[in-house]
Structure formats: C-alpha cells, structure tokens
Amino acid sequence: EAGVAQSPRYKIIEKRQSVAFWCNPISGHATLYWYQQILGQGPKLLIQFQNNGVVDDSQLPKDRFSAERLKGVDSTLKIQPAKLEDSAVYLCASSSFGLAGNEQFFGPGTRLTVL
Amino acid sequence: DAKTTQPPSMDCAEGRAANLPCNHSTISGNEYVYWYRQIHSQGPQYIIHGLKNNETNEMASLIITEDRKSSTLILPHATLRDTAVYYCIVRVPLAGNNRKLIWGLGTSLAVNP
DSSP: OOOOEEEOSEEEEOTTOOEEEEEEOOTTOOEEEEEEEOTTSOOEEEEEEETTEEEEOTTSOTTTEEEEOTTSSOEEEEESSOOGGGOEEEEEEEEOSGGGGOOOEEOOOEEEEEO | OOOOBOOSEEEEETTSOEEEEEEOTTOOTTOEEEEEEEOTTSOOEEEEEESSSOEEOSSOEEEEOTTSSEEEEEETTOOGGGOEEEEEEEEEEOSTTOEEEEEOOOEEEEEEO
16 A cells, blocks of 8 residues: 655755645545644644545644645645745645544655755 | 653663653543654654553553553563654544644654664
8 A cells, every 4th residue: 555645855945935745645545634843843733634625724824834635635735935934844644534544644754944 | 732741752672661651631531642653754653542441552552541641652572663752642623523633742762772
C-alpha cells in the first residue's frame, strides 16, 4: 500500500514570497490533515478536511495560509506572504473515517526555510 | 494548548523495558490517550491508544491509571531502532464524528547499546 506522498521535500524562500505544498493521501482515506511542526515542538494541526469539506481550521493563520482539497483527494497548502516564523516542517496525514480512523498516517513532510 | 506533560528526555539500555510517563490531569471522560513516535527526519508513526483500560499491541503496552490523570507507555524490549521522540497525545471530539489530536512536546528517548 502506497503511503502519504508530499512534495517538495525541501523549500527555501525569502520572506514575503509565496510557497505551495502538495499532499496525496492514502487511497480511500476520507480525512486529510495539515500540521505545522516547528523545531523542538510537537505537530500543530493547521487544518483538517473530511472529503472536500473543512472540519477544523481554528489554528490556521487565515490572513496568510490557505488550503484546499477540491476533489476530496489530494490537497494543497499555500502560504502568501511567508514570514520568518513560518520556517517549519509541514506534515500531511490521512486517515479513514469513523471508528476505523483511529490511526493517522503521515507523509515525510516538507521542510520550509524562510530567509 | 497541550493537554499533556512529559519528561523532555530519557535513556534506556538496549534489551531493557522503556517506561515513558505522561501526565494528562485535565483529560475529559470522552477523550482518548494516544501515543505516536517520530524518528529523526520522518513523519510521526502511530503506536497505541486507549480510553481507560490498559492496552497492548505488537509494539507496546499502555497503562492508564484508574483516575485517568496519567499513563505510561511501555516498550518491553527496547532496541536501538526505538530511539525517537515519543508523543503522548489527547484526542478530543469534534462535530460530526470527527476527532482532533492535541500534541505535546514529547519525550526524546535514547536507547543505548
């Protein structure tokens, strides 16, 4: 079974530039998550999708971050414009829905450096 | 805000049991305790979860106190490949049968030869 795919793996940009990350979840997984992990901290949930609808985006900085999952499969997370404090690893995860969705499967992450 | 507290680091000898503690004194009755681990430069990996009963799987055992204010993850025979950051997490319910994981800072476990 193929895992969660993310690209790019690494990205270096200057502050005020824009950047986009892509995630393809495990086939058949209805729930998709984007996390931000700052060095030395645990992951922080940015947004959670159930199919193509948003379940929770309470910690997404909506003035600069946006995410979409138009067809209920793959997803894109965008930052525009980036700030120095956005330097982090951005993790995508997916899970089945309901009681079968106890386990989240994570991708390898995208390491973003903002200069 | 995190709902769990863990020691920042621990050491364990290879072949011995690793016991990782976690405090979650404000946990509510319908919130589960989850454990994930993250090996360097990889995404987190699910280990185990429980509500109030002790749980065991092929990776680990989870012991939850009767008052549910703390728990311990046990790796029965630690190997060098178990060196990782271990996260104790509370899963909170959301609307529509959805759930959300609230992550803490984790414990960095070093298994030594």
